[in-house]
Amino acid sequence: MSLESLMNTRVVSVTMDDTLEHVKEIFENVRFHHVLVIEDDTLCGIVSDRDLFKALSPHIGLVSETPHDRATLSKKVHQIMTRHVITLTPNDSVHDAISLFNRHMISCIPVVNAQRIPVGVVSWRDIFKALEKRQQQTTKS
Template identity: 55%
Template sequence: MSTLIQLMSKNPVSVSPDDSLTVVKEIFDHVKFHHVLVVEHGVLLGVISDRDLFKALSPNIGTAAETSRDLATLKKKVHQVMRRAPVALREHAKVMDAIHLFNTEGVSCIPVVNAANQPLGILSWRDIIRALDRTDKAGEATP
């Protein structure tokens, strides 16, 4: 099976802890992924998912019922909503380490970091499933 480095999405999108949720909403409105890393001075501080954003925003945004109070939820800062100290793996970890974390920690993505906790990429359970599917179609033994 492939290594984490081969499976992960490289150059993950990141935001600052002081960015507003407007920035995060703009990202999620234009991409197909579900997690953004929160980075400050090159170091991973947290993760914010589209679900975290959805829970933090008023459901009236973009509707006829929208008020200034609803719009104010977009002004919240990332650090108010992000998951702090996210589960992460070092770049040389094994795929089975990632599978174990997915099964035990209830996360759907795992940042991959170097020794200085600087993000190198992000791994989702879908990345592993995709690799297993390719392996199976190639006629190789699956793990």
């Protein structure tokens, strides 16, 4: 089974100069845990919700918040993003993705075309859903 058949084609991205406040707003309004960092239409990084959590002050939004805490929201994406992104292509297989998930302890893989332009994202959850669906279809047959 190729990734093209199960990847999520809704790609949400930011630029390297976007603020962490912008990334925080994205994560607060969507149900996924990674945003791609794009420059000139090509993939140059990725930010997870865990990366964001580590970069922001834990006092944001609390009574104890200080101007210094609030300033962490002004940091730029390029300051916290992962630059060496592991990617796959739409023609790669589910087994290729599983191998990368296991080898690199990651939970999301951007899917890019030959020009490194993101065309989708696959997570381990997408693979579990596809396997479950395949099993259900097999059981019904």
